[in-house]
Amino acid sequence: MIIRQIHVTPVAFRDPPLLNAAGVHEPWALRTIVEVVTDEGLTGLGETYGDLVHLGKVRECAQALIGLDVHALNTMYARISAIVGNVVNDRHGLTGVANKEKSIDRVFSPFEVACLDIRGKATGVPVVDLLGGKVRDAVPYSAYLFYKWAAHPGEDPDRFGAALDEAGIVEQARLLIDEYGFESIKLKGGVYPPDQEIAAIQALHEAFPGVPLRLDPNAAWTVETSIRVAHELDGALQYLEDPTPEIAGMAQVAAAVPMPLATNMCVVTPEHLPPATASHAIGVLLLDHHYWGGLVRSSHIAAMCDAFGLAMSMHSNSHLGISLAAMTHLAAATPNLTFACDTHTPWQDGQDVVKPGALTFVNGAVPVPAGPGLGIELDRDALAVMNEQYEKCGIVARDDTTYMQRFNPTFSARRPRW
Ligand SMILES: O=C([O-])[C@@H](O)[C@@H](O)[C@H](O)[C@@H](O)C(=O)[O-]
Numbered sequence: 001m002i003i004r005q006i007h008v009t010p011v012a013f014r015d016p017p018l019l020n021a022a023g024v025h026e027p028w029a030l031r032t033i034v035e036v037v038t039d040e041g042l043t044g045l046g047e048t049y050g051d052l053v054h055l056g057k058v059r060e061c062a063q064a065l066i067g068l069d070v071h072a073l074n075t076m077y078a079r080i081s082a083i084v085g086n087v088v089n090d091r092h093g094l095t096g097v098a099n100k101e102k103s104i105d106r107v108f109s110p111f112e113v114a115c116l117d118i119r120g121k122a123t124g125v126p127v128v129d130l131l132g133g134k135v136r137d138a139v140p141y142s143a144y145l146f147y148k149w150a151a152h153p154g155e156d157p158d159r160f161g162a163a164l165d166e167a168g169i170v171e172q173a174r175l176l177i178d179e180y181g182f183e184s185i186k187l188k189g190g191v192y193p194p195d196q197e198i199a200a201i202q203a204l205h206e207a208f209p210g211v212p213l214r215l216d217p218n219a220a221w222t223v224e225t226s227i228r229v230a231h232e233l234d235g236a237l238q239y240l241e242d243p244t245p246e247i248a249g250m251a252q253v254a255a256a257v258p259m260p261l262a263t264n265m266c267v268v269t270p271e272h273l274p275p276a277t278a279s280h281a282i283g284v285l286l287l288d289h290h291y292w293g294g295l296v297r298s299s300h301i302a303a304m305c306d307a308f309g310l311a312m313s314m315h316s317n318s319h320l321g322i323s324l325a326a327m328t329h330l331a332a333a334t335p336n337l338t339f340a341c342d343t344h345t346p347w348q349d350g351q352d353v354v355k356p357g358a359l360t361f362v363n364g365a366v367p368v369p370a371g372p373g374l375g376i377e378l379d380r381d382a383l384a385v386m387n388e389q390y391e392k393c394g395i396v397a398r399d400d401t402t403y404m405q406r407f408n409p410t411f412s413a414r415r416p417r418w
């Protein structure tokens with residue numbers, strides 16, 4: 001199964017004005033779609049970030065993989081390492097430091113996923129079987145709530161409406177739960193002063209009794225603020241995600257609060273695991289195959305977490321169906337990935353490069369696609385439309401901060417801020 005061609009296609013799709021500690025989402029989110037084609041005519045799919053520097057590296061590496069067998073993932077990793085070489089200083093959307101290993105893992109990931117898709121198709125088994133087999137039939141996801149504006153400035157309101165206070169957040173939770181059946185809730189914080197976000201969690205706790213809740217301010221708080229908020233939310237939160245920057249800060253908070261801390265910011269590459277576990281900085285790691293080097297490497301990280309007693313959930317940025325399929329296969333094959341995973345899927349509101357049908361939400365969970373490989377099919381018309389949108393949208397890299405500063409020139413994305 002020799003790789004003969006690789007197509008790399010950047011795409012853009014509409015994204016609502018979601019607020020976070022870095023600013024606000026721009027009207028278009030970017031992704032890159034990777035298609036790997038073998039000598040036998042099989043095609044595998046991968047999906048990754050669309051930021052220009054990263055896209056350039058993905059394109060450059062694609063050329064270097066022609067002629068490799070789809071099983072030769074170690075050689076593939078070595079070739080990509082040699083090309084990426086140093087830090088790609090492209091910190092996509094609040095996912096912690098950029099370092100050399102993470103830069104390589106991010107570029108490797110879509111090719112690895114595409115090769116697993118091909119291997120599954122060639123042998124007639126779903127990717128979950130290549131990762132050790134199913135430990136669950138469906139993967140639960142959480143309702144991922146955001147404070148948001150009613151519309152991008154100058155546009156008509158989107159169908160989600162504004163969520164600028166606790167009533168808006170409760171209403172948004174109802175909408176997502178009614179449509180998707182989610183059974184746990186995550187609120188993206190770090191947007192308003194902490195007392196306002198405490199009130200939002202308390203309002204959710206009251207409106208949805210018994211539903212597990214998480215709050216993620218993306219390191220917007222000092223150690224002291226984090227400890228205060230955590231005590232005020234004792235009994236309401238399943239876990240508190242990235243309250244404060246860096247492993248040392250998280251360790252200080254973890255030692256003083258009643259609930260586990262989770263992260264997708266301070267532990268983002270293997271070298272972070274020893275100091276984080278030694279200092280008991282986190283109780284939950286949010287895995288993300290897009291920057292942990294694909295599905296097999298992510299499984300290895302999960303095994304390490306198991307050995308060190310860390311629980312697991314899954315992180316998400318704005319993404320399309322290829323990523324959702326990959327996340328679902330990985331989570332279904334990972335015994336200790338027990339918390340409901342994050343997904344931005346609802347915010348993409350049906351826009352996709354994948355044909356409908358294979359990925360559905362039942363009671364907030366996605367049944368593992370049964371077809372061979374990832375079990376999904378590329379919608380070439382949708383890909384062409386989204387590629388055209390990419391060419392026209394004028395955005396080449398995600399930048400929530402500069403976009404926010406257009407409307408609020410004094411906005412500062414400094415972290416910690418409170
Ligand atoms: O999309 C967003 O605004 C999120 O804030 C994202 O950038 C984060 O990486 C993420 O979802 C998180 O859990 O930190």
Ligand SMILES: [Mg+2]
Nearest residue numbers: 216241242264
């Ligand atoms: Mg997070």
